[in-house]
Amino acid sequence: MAVPAHAHRKFRRDPLMIAVLLGYDAINWVDGRISLPAPGAVRETNESIDVVVTDRIAATDDESVTAVTFAATDGAPLPAWSAGAHVDVTLPSGRVRQYSLCGDPADLSCYRIAVRLIPDGRGGSAEVHNDLVVGAEFSVGRPRNAFPLAVGGHNQTTSAVRLIAGGIGVTPVLAMLDILDRTSTQWSMIYCGRTRDSLAFLDELGRFGDRVTIREDGPHRPAGAEELLGDLACDSAVYACGPPAMIDALRGALVDRSDVEFHYERFSAAPVVDGRPFDLRFASSGEVLRVAADQTALSAILGVRADATYSCQQGFCRSCAVRVLDGVPDHRSTALSRDEVDAGYFLPCVSRAEGCLTIDL
Incomplete structure (x- = not known):
């Protein structure tokens, strides 16, 4: 486990936390030597937890988003998690999808996810809406966090936090609100969607009053970066989750603001x-594919092997892992263990190469 970088791009570390994490790494190293993966098999680093649906509600007025609450089938507490975390969900069909946790991190008796129905999607959202009824069983992995909230750290200088959510991007942001509300940090949130009926958890957001601004974009009037950011003070932090166009606009607007932290999570690769x-x-087969400079290896593979396995497309879930038989990969993900890298595994959704890779397909 890497020592978390301090918020605001500072490089000071908490000595006690360093000692704890080094001890944790040592335990994992010993465990890895004792239980090496079988040759040719990807080691499971995100063990499954069997769960059962305990509640489900429509989280939007138009019923396009379903919130599902679930608990461990054996009644045991679920693993701890922090705001911004997600879990790998293995649906009853075997499909694997990643969904942000949007419940209360302090309540480990259950988890909650919320999923928007995508009628022309790959089937995962439809399965959640149709099949994850109360009593249905499935499994989840342990929470992982690629979008953590960094407030209240050692020597923190962040003066204000702006949260920006687009549509279902509210899910990882939702758990951040109570944390911010318990600190002295000034914060505000803008939540955008095409119509008010399609925006989730408005009742829960209502308790924060005018610190949360609801914006109906309509089909042709998405909010621009200037409106979403407003007049940001020095030493502000921005946390955004939403569609690629929103994230790209915010990145462009903040590229010259070295005094503003920018944390984001996007919906796609x-x-x-x-x-x-x-x-x-x-x-x-000996078939050779050319991967363009602006193309992922996964997209090239899917062009000729539409049934190839994949899910998150962002280097988290490891679903698309393939084994390299010849050539040198340029690994651009930390999701694979050292043993898996040494065994030749490669994540085509984010990693690349120079020259040619021969893969076990």
Whole structure:
């Protein structure tokens, strides 16, 4: 486990936390030596927890978002989590999807997720809406956090926090509100959606009064970065979750604001950065694919193998992992363990290469 970087891009570390994390790493190292993965198998690093649905509600007036609450089937407390975390959900069909936790981090008797129905999607959201009724059983992985809220740390200088959510992007942000409300940090939130009927958890947000601004964009009038950011003071932090166009607009507006932290989570795969074209060769057929500089290896694979397994497309879930038989990968994810990297595994959703990779497909 890496020592978390301090908020506001500072490099000071808490000595006690460093000692705790080093001890944790040592325990994991010993465990890894004792229980090595079988040759050719990807080691499971996110063990499954069997759960059962205890409650479900429509979280929007138009019923396009369903909130599902679930608990461990054995009644045991669920693993601790922090605001911004997500879980891998293995649905009854076997589909794996990633959903943000939007309940109360202090209540480990249950978790809650909220899912918007995508009628022309890949089936995961429809399965949640249709099949995760009270009493239905499925499994989840342990929470992971790629979008943590960094407030109240050592020598923190953040003066204010602006939260920005677009549509279902409210889910990871929702758990941040109570935390901010318990600190002395000034905060405000803007929540955007096409119509008020399609915005989730408005009743829960109402208790925060005018610190939460609800904005109905309509189909042709999405909010611009200037409106979403407003007049940000020095030493502010922005946390945003929403569609790619929103995130890209905010990034562009903040690129020259070195005095503002920008934390974000997007709904889809991030654009390729510093990409160069390379080739993929399928060992089973000898077929060679050209991966363009601005294309992921996964998208190239899906172009000819539509049934290839994948889920998050962001290097978190490891669903798309393939084994490299020849060539040198440029790993751009930390989701694989050192043993998996040494065994030749590769995440085509984010990682790249130079020259040619021969993969076990």
